[in-house]
Each structure stands twice: as C-alpha cells, then as structure tokens.
Amino acid sequence: MGIPIEQILIQTVNGIVTGMILALVASGLTLIFGIMDVVNFAHGELFMLGAYVGVIILAATGDFWIALIAATLLVALLGAAIYLTTLRPLLGRDPLYTILATFGVSLVLQNYALWQFGPAARKIGEPFTGQFTLFYLDYPWYRVVIALLSAAIIGALWLFLKFGTWGIWIRATTQDRVMAQAMGIPVPWVLTAVFAIGAGMAAASGVLFGPLVGVNHTMGVDWVLKAFIVVVVGGMGNLAGSIAAAIFISLLEAYASLWVSPAQAVIVSFVVLILTLLFRPTGLFVPTSK
C-alpha cells in the first residue's frame, strides 16, 4: 500500500500548519492553567467568538489584518470581564467550581453566538489568495502564513514573559502568589491580565483559522477538547511542552488521515493521551523529575 512520498510530505506541512494554530490555542489555555490554576472550559468559545468578531469587522472594513487585531483586543477585554465577574469571586475555593463556572460561561457564549448569528456557517475570506506549487499540488500561501504568524505570536508571548516587567510579575505570581503580593505586585491585575492574554490568543487563532473552515457557533467545542489533550500531553503549565505536543499530535493526525477518515483520525490524539497518562503523566516532553 504505497503512499506517494509527496502525499506524506504534504500531510507533514498540513500537520505543521494545524499544529501551529492548535499550539496558539493551547498556549493560552496552558498559560491560564499554569498561572491561575484555572481550567478554562470557555476557551473554545473565546476562539469561536474571535472568529465571529473577525467576520464582522472584516465585513465592515474589508481588511483582514485590522479584523485580526481588533478581534484579539476585543475578546481580550471580554476575557478580562469574564475573569472579573465569574472567576475572581471564586478565588480560593475548590478548583471544581472554576471548572463549573467556565463551563457555564461556555454555555452562555455558545448560545449567545447561536442567537446572534444563527446556525448557518459564515466565511472569512482569506487575506490573500495565491498558491505555490508544492510537489504536484497547488498549496495555498495562506496556510504557510498562518503557521508563521502563530509562531510569531507565540514567540512574542515568550519574549514578553522572559523580559518585560509584566513577564517577571507573571512568573513570580506563578511561583509564589503570596510573596508576589508582598513584593508589591498587583496580583489581582496580573491574574486578570493573564486571562485576558489567554483569551486574546484564542481569538487570534479563531480569526486565523476562520478562512480554513466555516465559522459557526460549535467550532469551539472540538478545539477545546484537542487543546486540553495537548495541554495535558505537553505538561500542564508548560508552554514549550504544549507547542511541541500540538505539533506532534497534529502531525500524527495528518498522517493518520491518509488511511482513515478525519473523524476517526482524532482517535490518534486520544491514544496519545492515554499513553502519556500511563507512562509519562507529567507530560510527554517534560523530563521526569527525580
């Protein structure tokens, strides 16, 4: 059953592209979990709303890039609002309640989108068409650009965390919230900002991904699951791990869809998860601590 090498290579590229978007979604999720210990079930809906906001602004301005930036900022603000209203009051309580609260938020956001935009899928036009020849196929430039942009955004996040003042504040808050407060770091604002950043990243992924599929109110649901798998496989709270896991899993799925249908290819991610939990529960790419 020889599969032409070109197909494998094309799937590799596809896998990497999807992987980068997944990495972008997952980084927001792992950031929120690592720093705030919050499992954000509403993350998929933030992704979805980002896409919808992108649709609207694109229709209004005709410019994809403005739509991308605006969607990111607006959803980041929404994220801050969600944090302040539903998560802040739950600080210090059993983590179960934050899971439930974000689950409730996802319910509200999903149905809000259904109500406002209806069940029919919308489309975001690609910012530029044009393809190049990848072997025997015409491969759209846009996909490559998405991958690069996602990488750029993640890179910017990493730089921000490593060098900026806010980056130090965030890292200190992650390690020891109490001492961070004692050092004058405005921890409540840091937490709000982290949630907002995570939300913004999810929204950006939504806009970037929009042109590849239709935008509709359930698009968040599948991504949330994949993102959670990625976060667990990569090691919760581990940014580099999530990125590696995202690409790894997407590649495996891309290869798997050479043989089975895409709906079945998702089983790959489930299998990876089970194996990780059995043998390396702290994360596939995390060195096991002594």
Add this chain to the structure above:
Amino acid sequence: MSRRRTTVYWTGFCVLMGLLIIAPLVLPEFWRRFLTEILIWGLLAMSSDILIGYTGMVSFGHSAFFGLGIYGAAAALLSVNPPSLLLALLCGLVAAAAAAAFVAYFSTRLRDIYFAITTLIFSQIFYVIIFTWTEMTGGENGLTFSRPPLAIPGLFSVRFTPDTLHWFVLGVVVLSYLLLRRITQSPFGMVLQSIRENEARTRAIGYSVERYKMVAVMLSGLFAGLAGVLYALQNQFAAPDFVFFLVSGEVVIFNVIGGIGTLVGPIVGAAFFLLLREGLSRFFTEYYLIFVGLIFIAMVIFLPQGLLGFARRWLNE
C-alpha cells in the same frame, strides 16, 4: 440521628412517594413523560454524586456510562427476538461496567483536575467510536428499537403502559436510592468520605485508597448504566448525542445545583434544571440556554452548596 428527625425524614419520603405514584394518573401525558425523564436523569446524577459528593472525585465521564447503558440495552433489544427486558438490563449494565472498569483504572493514577479532564476525554473517545462505527451503532442516526414487555421469564409477561413504565422507573430509582443510601452510610461509605476529606490521611491510616476509588467508580458507573437502560426503555432510541461530553457537564450541573453529597440533591437538581429549561424555552425560544447558563453561573458563585446543601448532614444520617 434523633427519633424525631428519622420520623420526619421517613414521613417526607412516604409523602413524596405517594405523590410520585399518583402522578401518572393525574398528569397529562407530556408532563408524565417529563416526570419520568426527571427520575431517569436524577438517577444518573445520583450515580455521579457517589464520586463527586462522597469520594471527592469530579468525573465528566458519566455520559460514557450512560450512553453505553443505552447502547447495551439497544443491542440486546435488537439482536434477540422477542426482546427481553432482563437481557437489556444485563447488556446495558455490562457495557457500562466495562467502561467503568476502564476509567477506574485511570482514576487511581490521577488526581483532581487531571482525572476530570481525562474522564471527559474518555467519554469523547466513546463518542467518536460510536459515531464512526456506523455498521454497529447506526452512527449519527442512532438506533431505534421496540420496548420489551415487563417480564420475568417463565412467570409472566405484560406490556408496559405509560403508567406502568413510570412506576417501573420509579421503583428502580427508589430502590437505587435506598441501596446507595445504605452503601454511603456503611463503613465502606465512611471510608469514601474520609478519602474526600483527606486522602493522605486515609492512606496513612492504612486503607487502600486505590481499591476504594476503583469500587466507587464501578458503583457509580453501574448506576449510570442503569439510568441508560431506563432511558432506552422510555424512549426506544439511542443516539451518540448522549455520549457527548456535554451530557456529562449537565450531570455535574445537576449535582452542584441540587447539592453534592446528599444523593437526593442531584435528583432535585435535575428536576430544577429540566423545569427551568422547559419553562425558559417557552418564553425565549431561541436563546433560553443563555439564561440557564447565567443562572447556573450565579448559583456556582453564590449558592455553591446547592439547593439542598443546607440539609446535607441531615439527609446523610
């Protein structure tokens, strides 16, 4: 527990039983069905309470147990002619138990959030399998089948009427409640609660926490599967939707709204949620779920112990 409290409890119980028994005779068909559904979802939520309320393990996997209960029963009812109630029960429970064993194994190796997320992903695994294995499960369209008669082989066999079905479901749910109540009050149940309070200390005292957790998961899964079988009997149709993780989410919502650790609370939570959904859907046909979600969030923040949470100690004595 004082004599007076016991009397109050059992009086209340009998009154409630009386009402539920009379219900199908006085309610219009729609509400009769609605009530039966509340009982079934209540049983499902109650099974989840064993884990959440008594052992302290949050599981989002109940949609898998429930769904497999439905599909197991469906398989029995479709493959054997004439359809047998006992076989349906058996198959549904076995299927749910198998899934529970699978989850139980992992339950002992993971804590808290990781366990919750993993159970969620497991229910999705089952969803995908059921969804894509179209030859066996009918895929997206699900399966339809006929309702078996209420029969004990060799003794009697009588068709279900809407009323007798309701009473059958009621009987099963009440028996389950009484059984679970007995279990949670037994030494075994006490150990579970001790695990919820402080797992490390329970382990230090000498209990094999892993074994207790596994039994708790199996127990929980079995009763969830039972709820699934009842659902199959009531609605005569199986679909992958029931295995979707959102169903698990709803179950957890029932638990929290009703009050975890009370056994009865989740049933009340199911009733509250389903009634709320029904009521709101009449006024705001398109976006009623938004309000349901908002009310849920408000309850999580302001009333975390749930509707019956205040009565928790009392109900457990």
Add this chain to the structure above:
Amino acid sequence: MSPNGTAVQALVKVDDIHTYYGKSHILHGVSLEVGTGEVVGLLGRNGVGKSTTLKAIMGLVHPSQGRVLFEGRPITHLPAHRLARLGIGYVPEDRRIFRLLSVTENLRTGLDRHGVSKARKTALLEKVYGYFPVLAERRNQAGGTLSGGEQQMLAIARAMMLEPKIILLDEPTEGLMPRMVAEILRIIDVLHRENVAVLLVEQNVPLTLEAGRRIYIIEKGVVRHHAMASDLRVNDAVIHQYLGV
C-alpha cells in the same frame, strides 16, 4: 510609650489585634509599636503567634478585631501589595525567594515600580549589590541554586528594593550556620543606618538583644512583657521565665 517614659513616634502601631485560623484563636489582643528607624525585637517560644503578628501587619492575615496603623493611618484590611507599595517590606520565615527567577529578576520584583526614575533604580540596585557582594557575583543565577545563607540575603535585599520604611524580619537566622548570624547582625545594622525600621522576630535571644532597642515578649498570643533591650541584657530573669533559655 516606651518603658522609660519618652514618647515615641509610632511608624507602625498594632492595636489589640485578634486573629483566628479556622476555629483556633491565635492572637488574643496583641499590641505593639515600632518607631521610625527603630529596631524592635519580638521574642517568644514556638507557636505563640510571632509570625502571625508580622503577617497581620503585612496584610497576609486579616485580624477579626483590632487595628493596624501605619504612619497614623489605618491599614488593617488593605491587601498586601498595597502595603508593600506604602513601604512595608516582608522577609518571611524560610525566605521564599522566587526559585526559578534569577537573582536580578528577584530583585526586580520589588524594583520595578511606577514613579521611580531609571537612574534611581540603577543606583538602588548598585547600592544593594554593594551591601551584598555575594549576590552581585551571582546576579544571573537562578534563586533556587543559592545556598541557604545567600537566599536569606536575597530575601532581605529583595525587600530593600521597595525602599521600605520598615522591614518585617521573620526568623532570619533559622537554619543558617552560626557565622551567618554575624552577617545578619551586620545587615540589620545597615538597615538601621539607612533609617529603615526593623521588626525582628527571632528565636536567637543574644542576637535580638544586641540588634534591638526595645523588646516585646509574646506568650500564647498576647504581649507579656515589654522592656528596653539594655535592661534585659542586664536582667535576664524575664527571658528565662518566658523562653526557658
């Protein structure tokens, strides 16, 4: 009011605070004062509430009764990060430096504040490195790789980054080698010369009597004795009575 009768301008005043931990009543009405630039010692056996008193001042524990005043203004229920900005530095028991941040980054958690010019920040950093040359050597190393004594110095240096008016020091010599005790004494002296007040909680009595001007002795959540250190150095029967040393 100090024991020898002169009025002391209170920088920090703790007024009859009570705290609870769950159902346990920890502080049963603690009152004390620290004057500007003063070094005050807090002695007592383990578990009497010394650390809790510091935490209450720092806003990490909220008193159910009583007040805490800073420069005459009530600060009782303010969050810790506001108090740090107001000028209260905190060096906890077991140091709690940020293990995964470098020495410089640890210092920056206190250094990066609004309204402080870049020049002043650089000067402050260099000054503190001057006081702690060991830290200067290790400025890019991760906090978790430092020795116990170095971590203690980092914890104090970090608090100094806030340019505080008072530093709350909780058992700085605990777990340190004996020769580090002299270091701690030197650092407290540095702080005193910078006119930073110090509220020192310690088990090490000689160090406390040497460094402090006034001493409070706490037992079972209440202040039992209050004296000038000079008096206690001469007449230590009280010390034996309350601390059994």
